[in-house]
Structures are given as structure tokens and as C-alpha cells.
Amino acid sequence: MDDFLAARSQMAMSLGFHIIFACIGMVMPFFMSISHFIYLKTGNLLYKGLTKAWSRGVAILFATGAVSGTMLSFELGLLWPTFMEHAGPIFGMPFSLEGTAFFIEAIALGFFLYGWDRFHPWFHWAAGLVVGISGVASGILVVAANAWMNSPAGFDYVNGQYLNIDPIAAMFNDAWFSQALHMTLAAFVATGFAVAGVHALMILKNKNVAFHNAAFRISALTACVAALLQPISGDISAKDVAERQPAKLAAMEAHFNTESRAPFLIGGIPDEENDTVHYGLKIPGLLSFLAHGDIDAPVTGLKDIPREDRPPVAITHYAFQLMIGLGMLLAALSVIYLYGLIHKKHWLSSRWLLRLFVIAIPMGYIALEAGWTVTEVGRQPWIIHGVMRTADAVTPMPGIVYSFYLFTAVFVSLSIIVSYLLYRQIKMVGKLYDPTDPEYKAKD
Incomplete structure (x- = not known):
């Protein structure tokens, strides 16, 4: 592995881990705030217990996200010094504001975690809400830089x-x-389905069913609404990419020939040497319509783009197909859940529906990683589109491959530790917050 590939691999690995921690940090505080709001309005101690349980997870993932985010900030300067030298003064503002949002989030989280019975209840709730708002603001500001x-x-x-x-x-x-917009909705979809699936699994195991039912309802409803809004944001993103980055769109669809009534490709194996696609199902005119809102509009093909300016087609195409496929599956599950919520309430406690949510646990995050792959790999060979090539921005320092191995070990270790802490937290939830326990109130 040469140093250039090692530098790109290290950034890909670091971002791949951090994006999960960041998205959970964006969404879980809102779940926590919803549960807390219900507790304040109803006085139901179950929701107080749920709020405290979720707040522990928020604390764990906030600390993890802070560590991984700090590592990323160092990596930008160490691995891509030429990029930071020229780009830093231009797009430094969102990073500076993101730092401000992070500090606000940290202060608000401290108020929330240690403010029980010390602050006015509604001020305490507002502190938790600020954690969520600051987290989303941080995410939006980082995405603005990207x-x-x-x-x-x-x-x-x-x-x-x-x-x-x-x-x-x-x-x-x-x-x-x-x-x-697309990234924020993706965070709510991925985290919502993951949280709902975990609580669905606990219900299937008959562990503290009332508690996990309450958690499942909050997370599932949020995830399903976001999943049905996501295709709208995806359409906005696709039209934007078609206008500004035709090479990325062509790679996403493995679209080699410039043509009107361009077909939308489902599946297919790109053959980059011969500029063609094997197998796959083509829906005539749909790509033209999705990209430009006109079935007769021409869509630029990869053959009209110099080979040195083309993104890696296979990786971009497969990642795009994976993102779209999983997104549609989650949207279908959302339709089923919302239909049951309105018309077939007995579905909500059925084991088949709960099993579907358990199966969906990893789907949102796989789609999230695939979408990020489309964004980053589809921009290559540019680190700044049309201005600076990625190869021109990498550090001349030798031995980057050892840095890649070291950072990989750190992130893998971090993920194992976090997974263990969250698993332990989930197991403790039923013991700490069992509403059937006569000492429940005393434990609280």
C-alpha cells in the first residue's frame, strides 16, 4: 500500500467510524427530550427512567464522538497539509462555528446529566433539548464544509x-x-431504526416490556417519518448533483453514453474498460426525469468525461445501489408501521412486525455509510471539485501506512469498548427501571 492510498484509507476509516458516533449524538438527545417531555406532562415514572437510561447512552456516545472528531481534525492537517493550507481560510468558518456548537452541547449535557432535582423541571428539559439542537447544528456545519x-x-x-x-x-x-437535509434525515433514519430494533428485540425477549414498548414507540415513529421524507431529500440531492457534478451522477448510475431519455439502472455490473454495463434492469427515461425533471433531457455519460477525471465507477455505483435499496426497504417498513398505527393497532404488538424492526437494526447505518461513500468516492479525483486533485493535496511525509494501522487499531478498540458499554447499559435498563418493582420510585 503506497502512502497516497494509505492516507485515503485512513480518512475513509476514520470518517466511517465517526459518522456513526456523530449521527447517534445528533438524534438520541431528541429521543431523550421527547421522553422527558412526556414524563413532565404525565408524571409517569417509566418515562423518567427511560429519559435517564437514554441520557447515559448519550453521555457515552458524546465522549466517543468527541474523541473521534478530535482525531479527525488532526488527520486533516497531518494527511492533507496542502489542502488545509489553501482551503482552511476559505471554509474554516463552519468548522469554527461547529466548535462553538460542540461547547454549547457539552455545557448543556452537563446541566442535563447533573441537573435532576437541582434545576426547575422545564429548564432541565430545555437543557436536554439544547443538546439535541447543538448536535444537529454541529452536523449541519460539518456537512457544509464537506x-x-x-x-x-x-x-x-x-x-x-x-x-x-x-x-x-x-x-x-x-x-x-x-x-x-439529506444527511440530517439519514441520521434520524439510521439511529431511529437501530434504537427501535434494539428495544423490539428486548420486547421479543419479554424483558421489561412496558419500558421497551415506550422506547420503541418513540424511536419507531421518528424513524418512520424520517424514512418517508428521505426520498424527497434524495431527489433534491440528485438534481443538485446532476447540475454541478455530472461525472458523479454518471458514476452513480454507471451511465456511459450521453443521451436523452436516459434510463435509470437497477443493479448491473460496470465494465469500465469497455465503457458498458453487464446485466441490470434499465427503466427508460427515468434517470432524465429524476436528474432534470424532464424525461427528454440529456444526461451526460462517462464517455464524454476524460478518463483521468472520472470517479471510480464500480464502487460509486454499488454504494449508490445499496443506499437506494436499503432506503426503499426502510420506507416500506415505515409504511407498514404507520398503517398499523392508524388502522391496525394490533399489528404494533405482533411478533412479525417486531422481528422486521430487529432485522432493520443495521440497515440504516449501512445505507448511511454507502451514501457517504457515494459522496466522497464520487468526487474523486478531486479533493476540491474542479480545483485541486486529491493526489496533489496529500502529505509528502513517508510512512503513512503505519499511521493508518495505528489509527485503525485505535478506532476498532474504541468501537469495541463503546459496544460493550452500550450492551451493558441495555442489560442494566430493566434492572434499574422496572416499573413493577415496588422499590422503583426509591431506586429513581
């Missing part, structure tokens, strides 16, 4: 110089809204 890499703005590039820098224009670039 969107700038896909849609560079806020500067003039003249003779290799970055002039007339405007950090506000850079932050609110053409891609920030579509990417932020």
Missing part, C-alpha cells in the same frame, strides 16, 4: 492563487442545503 468541497464557492481561483475570499459564501455554497 459540501464546499463538492461545490467550491466564496473565492476566485486565478493563476493558482485563492483570491477575494468570502467565508459566508463558502459556507452557504450551492450544495450545503441539499447535503445537510
Whole structure:
């Protein structure tokens, strides 16, 4: 493995781990706040117990996300110094604001964790809500920085110089809204289904059913609503990519020939050497319609893009297909759940529906990782689209492969520790917050 591949692999691995911690940190505080709100309105101690249980998970994942995020900030400077030298002054504002949001989140989380019976109940609840709002703000600001890499703005590039820098224009670039919307909904989908699936599993095991039913209802409803909104944000993102990054769209669809009434490809095995696709199902005109809102609109094919400027087609295409496929499965499960919620309430306690949610536990995060792969691999060979190539930004320092091995060991160890802590927390929930226990109130 050469140093360039090692540097890219290290960033991919680090981002792949961090994105999961970050998304859970964005969403779980809202679940915690919903449960806390229900407790304050009803006085039901079950929801107080649920709030405390979820807040412990939030604390664990906040600490983990802080560690992995700090490591990433160092990696940007160590692995991509040329990129940071030129890009730092341009897109540094969202990173600075993200740091502010992080500190607000940390302070609010401290208030919430240690504020039970010390603050006014509604101030205490508001502190928990601020944790969620700050977490989402952090996520949006980081995505805005990434969107700038896909849609560079806020500067003039003249003779290799970055002039007339405007950090506000850079932050609110053409891609920030579509990417932020899609990523935020993806976080709610992935985390919502994962949490709902875990509590569904506890219900199937007949462990503290009332407690886990309450948790399941909150997380499942949130996940299902987000999953049905996600295709709308996906359509917005696809149209944006079609306009600004035609090479990425062509790689996503393994679309080699520029043509009107371009077909949407389902499946297929790209053959990059011969510029064709084997197998796969083509739906005529659908790609033109999805990309441009017009079935007759032409869609640029990879044959019209120089080979040195093409993204890796196979990885981008397979990741896109995986994201779309899992997204549709989760949307279908959402329709079933919401239909049952409205018309067939006995479905909600049926074992077959709970099993479907258990099966869905990893699906959202797999789709999330696949979508991030599409975003990053589909932008190659550019680190700043159309301005700076990734190969020109990598550090000249030798021995990056050893850094890759070290960081991989750190992140794998971190994930094992976090998984153990969360597993232990889930096992403790029923013992700590059993509403049938006559000493439940005293334990609280």
C-alpha cells in the first residue's frame, strides 16, 4: 500500500467510524427530550427512567464522538497539509462555528446529566433539548464544509492563487442545503431504526416490556417519518448533483453514453474498460426525469468525461445501489408501521412486525455509510471539485501506512469498548427501571 492510498484509507476509516458516533449524538438527545417531555406532562415514572437510561447512552456516545472528531481534525492537517493550507481560510468558518456548537452541547449535557432535582423541571428539559439542537447544528456545519468541497464557492481561483475570499459564501455554497437535509434525515433514519430494533428485540425477549414498548414507540415513529421524507431529500440531492457534478451522477448510475431519455439502472455490473454495463434492469427515461425533471433531457455519460477525471465507477455505483435499496426497504417498513398505527393497532404488538424492526437494526447505518461513500468516492479525483486533485493535496511525509494501522487499531478498540458499554447499559435498563418493582420510585 503506497502512502497516497494509505492516507485515503485512513480518512475513509476514520470518517466511517465517526459518522456513526456523530449521527447517534445528533438524534438520541431528541429521543431523550421527547421522553422527558412526556414524563413532565404525565408524571409517569417509566418515562423518567427511560429519559435517564437514554441520557447515559448519550453521555457515552458524546465522549466517543468527541474523541473521534478530535482525531479527525488532526488527520486533516497531518494527511492533507496542502489542502488545509489553501482551503482552511476559505471554509474554516463552519468548522469554527461547529466548535462553538460542540461547547454549547457539552455545557448543556452537563446541566442535563447533573441537573435532576437541582434545576426547575422545564429548564432541565430545555437543557436536554439544547443538546439535541447543538448536535444537529454541529452536523449541519460539518456537512457544509464537506459540501464546499463538492461545490467550491466564496473565492476566485486565478493563476493558482485563492483570491477575494468570502467565508459566508463558502459556507452557504450551492450544495450545503441539499447535503445537510439529506444527511440530517439519514441520521434520524439510521439511529431511529437501530434504537427501535434494539428495544423490539428486548420486547421479543419479554424483558421489561412496558419500558421497551415506550422506547420503541418513540424511536419507531421518528424513524418512520424520517424514512418517508428521505426520498424527497434524495431527489433534491440528485438534481443538485446532476447540475454541478455530472461525472458523479454518471458514476452513480454507471451511465456511459450521453443521451436523452436516459434510463435509470437497477443493479448491473460496470465494465469500465469497455465503457458498458453487464446485466441490470434499465427503466427508460427515468434517470432524465429524476436528474432534470424532464424525461427528454440529456444526461451526460462517462464517455464524454476524460478518463483521468472520472470517479471510480464500480464502487460509486454499488454504494449508490445499496443506499437506494436499503432506503426503499426502510420506507416500506415505515409504511407498514404507520398503517398499523392508524388502522391496525394490533399489528404494533405482533411478533412479525417486531422481528422486521430487529432485522432493520443495521440497515440504516449501512445505507448511511454507502451514501457517504457515494459522496466522497464520487468526487474523486478531486479533493476540491474542479480545483485541486486529491493526489496533489496529500502529505509528502513517508510512512503513512503505519499511521493508518495505528489509527485503525485505535478506532476498532474504541468501537469495541463503546459496544460493550452500550450492551451493558441495555442489560442494566430493566434492572434499574422496572416499573413493577415496588422499590422503583426509591431506586429513581
